[in-house]
Amino acid sequence: MTGEQKRTLALYYCQNVPASGERERQDLEEKYGGNIRLFPVPCSGRLEPIHLLLALEEFADVVYIITCPEGTCRYSEGNKRAKKRVEMTRTIIASIGLEVERIGMIIGSKENPISLADHARAAMERTLRLPPSPVHN
Amino acid sequence: MNNSSKLKRVLEGGGFAVTAECGPPKGANSDVVLKKAEMLRNKVDAVNVTDNQTAIVRMSSIAACSLLKTAGLDPVLQMVVRDRNRIALQSDILGASALGIRNVLCLSGDHHIFGNQPQAMGVFDLDSIQFVQVVKMMRDEGKILGGDDLSQPPDLFIGAAANPFADPFDFRVIRLAKKIRAGADFIQTQCIYNLYRFERWMGMARDMGLTDKAYILGGVTPLKSPGMAKYMKTKVSGMDIPDELIKRMEGVPKDKQREEGINICVETIQRLREVPGIKGVHIMAIEWEEVVGEIAERAGLLPRPVFG
Amino acid sequence: MITGEQKPIDEIREMIAPYKRILVLGCASCVAECAAGGEKETAMLASTLRIAAKMKGEDVLIEEKTLDRQCVRDFVILLDDIIEKYDAVLSLGCGAGVQAVAEMFTEVPIIPAINTEFLGETRDQGYWLESCLGCGDCMLHHFGGICPVARCSKQLFNGPCGGAMDGRCEINPDVECAWHLIVDRLTKFGALDRLENIYPPKDWSKKQGGGPRKIVREDQQK
Numbered sequence: 001m002t003g004e005q006k007r008t009l010a011l012y013y014c015q016n017v018p019a020s021g022e023r024e025r026q027d028l029e030e031k032y033g034g035n036i037r038l039f040p041v042p043c044s045g046r047l048e049p050i051h052l053l054l055a056l057e058e059f060a061d062v063v064y065i066i067t068c069p070e071g072t073c074r075y076s077e078g079n080k081r082a083k084k085r086v087e088m089t090r091t092i093i094a095s096i097g098l099e100v101e102r103i104g105m106i107i108g109s110k111e112n113p114i115s116l117a118d119h120a121r122a123a124m125e126r127t128l129r130l131p132p133s134p135v136h137n
Numbered sequence: 138m139n140n141s142s143k144l145k146r147v148l149e150g151g152g153f154a155v156t157a158e159c160g161p162p163k164g165a166n167s168d169v170v171l172k173k174a175e176m177l178r179n180k181v182d183a184v185n186v187t188d189n190q191t192a193i194v195r196m197s198s199i200a201a202c203s204l205l206k207t208a209g210l211d212p213v214l215q216m217v218v219r220d221r222n223r224i225a226l227q228s229d230i231l232g233a234s235a236l237g238i239r240n241v242l243c244l245s246g247d248h249h250i251f252g253n254q255p256q257a258m259g260v261f262d263l264d265s266i267q268f269v270q271v272v273k274m275m276r277d278e279g280k281i282l283g284g285d286d287l288s289q290p291p292d293l294f295i296g297a298a299a300n301p302f303a304d305p306f307d308f309r310v311i312r313l314a315k316k317i318r319a320g321a322d323f324i325q326t327q328c329i330y331n332l333y334r335f336e337r338w339m340g341m342a343r344d345m346g347l348t349d350k351a352y353i354l355g356g357v358t359p360l361k362s363p364g365m366a367k368y369m370k371t372k373v374s375g376m377d378i379p380d381e382l383i384k385r386m387e388g389v390p391k392d393k394q395r396e397e398g399i400n401i402c403v404e405t406i407q408r409l410r411e412v413p414g415i416k417g418v419h420i421m422a423i424e425w426e427e428v429v430g431e432i433a434e435r436a437g438l439l440p441r442p443v444f445g
Numbered sequence: 446m447i448t449g450e451q452k453p454i455d456e457i458r459e460m461i462a463p464y465k466r467i468l469v470l471g472c473a474s475c476v477a478e479c480a481a482g483g484e485k486e487t488a489m490l491a492s493t494l495r496i497a498a499k500m501k502g503e504d505v506l507i508e509e510k511t512l513d514r515q516c517v518r519d520f521v522i523l524l525d526d527i528i529e530k531y532d533a534v535l536s537l538g539c540g541a542g543v544q545a546v547a548e549m550f551t552e553v554p555i556i557p558a559i560n561t562e563f564l565g566e567t568r569d570q571g572y573w574l575e576s577c578l579g580c581g582d583c584m585l586h587h588f589g590g591i592c593p594v595a596r597c598s599k600q601l602f603n604g605p606c607g608g609a610m611d612g613r614c615e616i617n618p619d620v621e622c623a624w625h626l627i628v629d630r631l632t633k634f635g636a637l638d639r640l641e642n643i644y645p646p647k648d649w650s651k652k653q654g655g656g657p658r659k660i661v662r663e664d665q666q667k
Binding site: 048049050053054056057092093095096097098134135136 | 453454455458485488489492493495496497499500
């Protein structure tokens, strides 16, 4: 039953991720029919817990962050910071009884660069494994 | 019963003084104190009574001192500034003197975070040096802080502690000098295991003329086991236990370890007696008061002088 | 700066439980600097509380606002137009901020969302250290700019105590021995002999003489 219900994924991604231009973004939004909301960020380090919280509060069942591979951040430490903020936000949602799996992070691989579309598929798969968010139901 | 400090008389008479430590019970039972008094009677000149040591609540030091005094011993009242402000400290000094207590050891006290009341408000209104100064002012000038006169000054032989093993080393002797200048008549040191470092510190104290200005008693604590030695080395702050000593304790069978601890303690006392400027020894046998007599005997410190 | 840390969310939820319309009120001064109650933290807390309320199906209004300074009446007065909308204010200001708001809006309960801790400095990103106790009688010039009152665990004026080892305090090896720092600093100045003086007992009446301390300056008044 839960698997058939609609899920909404908020996907924040570093613009360094391969094949993540405006064109690809539009293609993905079309493909997932609004089940994925895509937010390009110049650097994942610019994300704050409030962005993740507001997504969870307002529409998302799950939030994912796709970062560039470790060691390749053009602002040197952005993806490291993103990791810390994800951890902090997970602590916050855990404190009110929301599953920490509702905030996910995928760190790109330097050796095996993965396109935005592939990341989106992986994140959506994981999203569907979770029941709909108790925040919106 | 002579009402003066026996410790003071031994030291002023040029004798090598012996003091021991008695920890009050975690209860209201006076018999524990009196039993310890019997173990120490005629084995030492004076008995220090700890003041809620390691910040664990115990019978008050003043009460236990009074019990010892009544039993005919010469108590050394340990007082820490951790738990009392200047009003309480000065008041207790007067009370102690009125009870016939004639020695006081002014201390900072172990921080309360270590004890069984970590939620307590630490007072630390005065520090230990200021406290020494206040007691001296009360005794010698008959005044309290702020200048008010006392109707009768307290009669107290004033002591302070010194730790030659804490850091920064070079500053240690400067702090000793401050305590003596503040008014300490006698000094009891932290437990000595590292004699090399202790002798260096004593050399510095002699060079500054401090050994002529106050009586320095070297502190010793018999080790019960290698485990205790390791615990003290790593967990008790300001403690310096050389590895050779731990190895020596480990090198004897378990049933001989206490004996070995006593051997080390006796040897340490014998070495200390050779250190110029040392005027006595303070034996802190922690919850092991029954061995103090044996240690004193074997170190050639018995019999203790008797005053009429 | 005055530092603080947010209270556990469960405690906050319990305190606000009786109320339906809540203003989460941040302060953009000290508590923003220590990342406890600035605009960002206020938005996070408000969002978290809204999420929690939605999860429980609670019908509450939780809105947020951040004042430049919660402890200054000129800023607190800005709430005048909106305060009526709410039946409680959850303040992320320090204790002074909470009380300033409470003093001005006596009809509305003001609930503290942070535990105010100390006067300190930002040592590094994400690291704040207590450095002043506000004793009312600064003696830092004697001690090489390191305060023994705020930074020595035993508030010694004639330290260091016998528990210092390797420059660390006996209470915790993470804590620097203030007296070790003082000795090092004065050695560098060639002023170590200063510590041969016995510092007299401190006059604490300047810290806690009688009730709350106040400063009145006629030249600053209207």
